Amino acid sequence: LFCGAGGTSTGAITAARRLGYTPRLTAVNHWPIAVSSHEANHPGSRHVCASVDSINPRHLFPDGKLDILWASPECTHHSRARGGKPMSDQSRASGHCVTRWAEALRPEVILVENVREFVEWGPIGSNGRPLSSMKGATFRAWIGMLESLGYRAEWRILCAADFGDPTTRERLFVQAVRGRRRITWPNPTHRQHQQVLDLFQSGLKPWRAAKDIIDWK
Numbered sequence: 669l670f671c672g673a674g675g676t677s678t679g680a681i682t683a684a685r686r687l688g689y690t691p692r693l694t695a696v697n698h699w700p701i702a703v704s705s706h707e708a709n710h711p712g713s714r715h716v717c718a719s720v721d722s723i724n725p726r727h728l729f730p731d732g733k734l735d736i737l738w739a740s741p742e743c744t745h746h747s748r749a750r751g752g753k754p755m756s757d758q759s760r761a762s763g764h765c766v767t768r769w770a771e772a773l774r775p776e777v778i779l780v781e782n783v784r785e786f787v788e789w790g791p792i793g794s795n796g797r798p799l800s801s802m803k804g805a806t807f808r809a810w811i812g813m814l815e816s817l818g819y820r821a822e823w824r825i826l827c828a829a830d831f832g833d834p835t836t837r838e839r840l841f842v843q844a845v846r847g848r849r850r851i852t853w854p855n856p857t858h859r860q861h862q863q864v865l866d867l868f869q870s871g872l873k874p875w876r877a878a879k880d881i882i883d884w885k
Contacts, residue, residue, distance in 0.1 A: 669696050669697075669720050669737070669738070669739040669740070669741070669765060669766070669769070670696070670697055670720065670739060670740045670741055670742065670762070671695035671696060671697045671702060671703070671706045671715075671740075672697075672702055672705070672706065672740070673702075673705045673706060673709060674695070674705070674706040674709035674710050676738060676740065676781065677693055677695065677706065677709075677710055677713070678709070678710075680693075680736070680738060681693065681710075692713075692714075693710060693713035693714070694713065694714045694715075694716065694728060695707075695710065695713055695714070695715050695716070696715075696716045696718065696720055696723065697717065697720075698717065698718060698719040698720065699717075700717055703715050703716075703717040716728065720762070720765045721762075721765065724772075725768070725769045725772040725773050726772055726773070729773055732773055732774075733773075734769075734773040734775040735775060735776055735777065736775055736776070736777045736778075736779065737766070737769055737770065737773070737775040737777070737778045737779070738778075738779045738780075738781075739765065739766045739769075739778075739779075739780050739781075740780070740781045740782065741762040741763040741765065741766065741780070741782060741786075742762040763780075763782075763786070763789065763810055764810070766778065766780055766810075766814075767810065767813045767814060767817070770814060770817050770819070770844075771817055774817070774818070774846065775846075776845065776846050776847070776849065777843070777844070777845055777846075777849065778814070778819065778842075778843070778844040778845075779841070779842070779843060779844075780840075780841070780842040780844075781839055781840070781841055781842075782839065782840050782842075783839065783840065784825045784838055784839065784840045786807065786840050787804055787807050787823065787825075787840060788803045788804050788807065789804065789805075789806040789807040789810065790802040790803050790804055790805040790806050790807070791805065791806065811823075811842075814844045818846055819844040819845060819846055820844065820845055820846075820851065821842060821843065821844040822842070822843050822851045822853075823840060823841065823842040823843070824840075824841055824853060825838055825839070825840050825841075826838065826839060826841055826854075829858060829860070829875045829876070830856040830857070830858055830859070830875075831854060831856060831857055831858065832857050832858050832873075832876060833876070834875075834876040834877055834878045834880060834881050835878065836875075856872060857872060857873060858872055858873045858874065858875050858876065859872040859873070859874060859875065860874075860875050861874045861875060
């Protein structure tokens with residue numbers, strides 16, 4: 669849900685194939701440019717250009733079978749990078765699409781990626797800014813909704829540089845699973861140059877620099 673150019677899809681497909689599965693991907697976004705970009709990178713997948721709110725999940729999956737749901741809900745009205753601009757409750761509410769799809773299809777695994785401020789999701793005051801006294805209240809209720817549907821959920825903020833990417837971008841990742849499945853998290857493969865090595869970091873490589881992957885020609 670809320671597909672972009674398809675980098676996340678590439679990672680998910682690669683991981684599935686390494687485990688011996690042949691994935692069938694459906695990508696959804698209301699923005700034609702996002703869908704056409706994703707289609708260019710994943711031409712063999714099913715693409716739907718429509719508002720996620722307007723779609724009945726069971727129409728896309730009439731047999732009710734969906735193994736993995738990955739969603740990257742709209743983040744601009746959660747991020748601090750927005751500065752002092754007013755925020756929209758409607759845009760922030762796109763995260764509720766995840767619980768709606770979970771209720772309709774009960775996928776075995778749900779993965780959600782967003783800005784780290786997503787954990788602070790709460791009501792907005794009359795000034796268009798989040799109420800500090802209710803910080804995180806909606807996020808906790810959102811997690812509670814997943815749990816009420818039979819999921820166990822965990823979340824972490826991960827830095828891309830710790831896993832070999834030449835960027836220090838941090839993102840929140842949420843995992844929710846049904847049944848007896850275990851939630852596992854990847855172990856860092858890299859560390860910041862200035863960090864003091866300890867027993868647990870002895871095998872880690874230093875962060876990669878952006879200059880190493882730029883074609884200067």
